[in-house]
Amino acid sequence: MSAVVECARVAVAHGARTVLEVPSLAVAPGEILVVIGPNGAGKSTLLRVIGLLEAPTAGEVRFRGEPVTPRHGLAVRRRMASVFQEPLLIDASVRDNVALGLRFRSAEAAGLGPRVARWLDRFGIGALAARRARTLSGGEAQRVALARALVLEPELLLLDEPFAALDQPTREGLIEDLGAILRAEGITTVLVTHDRGEALALGDRVAVLMNGRLLQVDETAQVFRAPASEEVARFVGVETILHCPVIGRDGALSLLEAGPGTIEVAQPAEPGEWVRLCLRPEDVTLAAGGPAAAHSSARNRLPGRVVRLIPSGPHVRVIIDCGFPLAALVTHRSVEELHLAEGVSVTAQFKATAPHLLRSRKA
Amino acid sequence: MSLFFQGVIEALRLLLTGDPEVWRITLLSLEISGSATALSLLIGIPLGTVLALARFPGRALAVSLVNTGMGLPPVVVGLFVTILLWRNGALGFLEMLYTPLAMVLAQMVIAAPIVTGLTLAAVQQIPAAFRLQMLALGASRAQMVGALLREARLPMLAAVMAGFGGVISEVGASLMVGGNIKGSTRVLTTATVLETSKGNFDIAIALSVILLLLTFLVNWALTWIQQRPRG
Known part of the structure; x- marks a missing residue:
């Protein structure tokens, strides 16, 4: 099966400093790839490049085999969806927030309601539909952000530390719910996180990114059992x-x-x-x-x-x-x-x- | 003090009896300053948005100029607009000097930097991540800017208030380019100056009270929109 998204010889430099160098990385249909690495490793940069929000300095991103750039990327960008660490909801009702991406695609207002309602229910926040987004708790807001991304039925879901700002119980509940939804729907996902627990809970494969370089890309169990280097070993919890x-x-x-x-x-x-x-x-x-x-x-x-x-x-x-x-x-x-x-x-x-x-x- | 109360009583009398001259002056003030504010919004909102979002050489200088412009002395604006509209000035052929239109032009020049600067601040206070999030949800550039302005709508009402407040209370430029012609270009501020200089304190106070009341009502309405409970 061909990859949903691929990076080929991608490099990103901020000024004179190279922050990311990925010779090749491919995400297969239906898989959850978790990119782990310490803060400042270039994880978010990688996700922005894949999401066509930042142009790489060199190399290319291919979506379903076709090279794409941010400049000509609107149509492709509309086949993906992202959730960041902060929910970044608009100052409107929960329902309007979840409908936002659909409105950007000028989806007919008629069919919109049931789709929004379905995804609110899947994240267990159906009762909050009429609430103002600003009045939500952190966990509720992040559920809205996830529903807002998944209602778009993206071919590729990009998650940038979506659980990092949540307290422990909230976070565990959300990871469990999200994992179940992603597997049930078979949604191709790239999750970046510094938390190896999230990689173990959600990842089919794990990519270890440090100092802008991929040190290991392997099945999750393999990365934790047989890390490729001492750096990787320390990061995945070998003491x-x-x-x-x-x-x-x-x-x-x-x-x-x-x-x-x-x-x-x-x-x-x-x-x-x-x-x-x-x-x-x-x-x-x-x-x-x-x-x-x-x-x-x-x-x-x-x-x-x-x-x-x-x-x-x-x-x-x-x-x-x-x-x-x-x-x-x-x-x-x-x-x-x-x-x-x-x-x-x-x-x-x-x-x-x-x-x-x-x-x-x-x- | 009795002088002041006399003025207040006179103001109430003028308003309640519907003195035609006072009403004309009040409505003209509203009309001129309202139009000038509306025009400054047309210029200031796009300009402020571009300055907040775009990155180009000389941007820092442009922002400094706007910020300086927020404190532009009305008499200086009045002087330059007068020169511009003078019979043999660049726009002299329009024969606009000493017309309400000239006053709208001058007030617009005063209000536009205020609206631009406050729009800039309102848009900039929304985190850059919000813009990325909108794009990541499939927004086109235009849709992203739309979402951004919608998000900044409350602080931007402050821009409307400040712009209007700046021009309704301004006297120097209006006097210079309007000429304070009775029945044509006389507004609340210029009339107040005239009546004060003639020693008609009661009428001057009356006009001032009306001006204050007007400013208060407009700002109260805008504040109500801004602060009304939501959720």
């Missing part, structure tokens, strides 16, 4: 990154020297090679006391001492000194049950399939 040598092989297992002990990893590597081991904190479990006392099927059991406990929402981040610093994510209950505190001896356990190896030099 333990260890530079260490491979000291042996045992069938499919590679044996790594890590501090005073060894780690077995179910990924091939050549003995003598130096690799970077990436380990997500949620893949590590803790047991009290030394390794002998622990009962576990995990291949790797590393003795260590708790260095720090950092509360992190519903979890606690535990930093352990195993000869190298290792991070584990456990529940508050585990902290109580294991009597975790600074200086306490624990055993960190994880499966051989949990770590991911970054191989700098191919042997």
Whole structure:
């Protein structure tokens, strides 16, 4: 299937500074592509270029295979719709706001009402139709902004951090509702966000953008499980990154020297090679006391001492000194049950399939 | 103080008895300043919008000129319009000097920068992201500007009020290009100056009270539109 939208050799420079450089990126019909990256990575610029709101300095954007530019882009722009971080509603009723894009396309006023009403209902805001937009809460306003975009039945939906300004419960509810709607309607979507949780919740594929460059574009699970570089690994939540040598092989297992002990990893590597081991904190479990006392099927059991406990929402981040610093994510209950505190001896356990190896030099 | 109350009583008498001269002067003031304001809106709204949205070399200078123009001294405007309309001036062939039309022209020159400057400010206070959002929803350039002006409609009413307030109360230019001719170009402000200089304080006060009342009514109406509860 041909792509809905493609970037080919796109570059954007603001003055002398190159803020975006995308050799190629294609969005397939029906997929949700989530572009993640830190603030200032060029995510919004990328979205403006795709949405024909900013002309790239070089390269081209193709919509359904045809090159387009902002200058001649009105017809193509009307086949897309965008939602930004701020709802940017007009000072009018909710109903008029949702009808706005249809009016720009001079849609007949007659058929407009039912379409608007249908989309208000889908976002659960049918009761607000007559309300003045200025009187809405942040979450309600963003629902109106989404309904205003989706009522246009866009071939491509562009979302620029639409949940960033919302409080946690509002945001989770909206992400869930939006995800269900996008999948039910099969709407091709590009979502940019700095929040990896949103990528996990909504993305079919994830593109990691840093300093204006795409570092990895892959299926969502793959990006989180097997990040392509140390930078990507850190951004997608890998906390333990260890530079260490491979000291042996045992069938499919590679044996790594890590501090005073060894780690077995179910990924091939050549003995003598130096690799970077990436380990997500949620893949590590803790047991009290030394390794002998622990009962576990995990291949790797590393003795260590708790260095720090950092509360992190519903979890606690535990930093352990195993000869190298290792991070584990456990529940508050585990902290109580294991009597975790600074200086306490624990055993960190994880499966051989949990770590991911970054191989700098191919042997 | 008694002089002032006498004036107020005289004003009420003149208004209530429907003194034809006073009514003529009042209506002419409204007519001239209303037309001048309307014309200044025709010039100032597009100009202010362009200055707010367009990026071109010399824009900063243009904005400074507009802002300076907002405080243009009416006598200076009066002088230049007089020269322009003088018998052997550039527009002398129109024979417009000392007609109500000349006063409309002069007042328009005074009001246009005020309307332009306030429109500029009203449009600029809407975030740039709003413009992008309108375009992203499929607005053409013209539709985007339309949506923008609609969004700025309340602060722009301030432009109307300030423009009208500026010219209805102006005396220098009206006196110079109109000539304060009884029955033709005499308006509230010029009549007040004349009556004061003749020592007819009661009539002068009466005219002033009418002027204040008029300004108040127009602004009250516009404020009502601006501030009425919505939602």
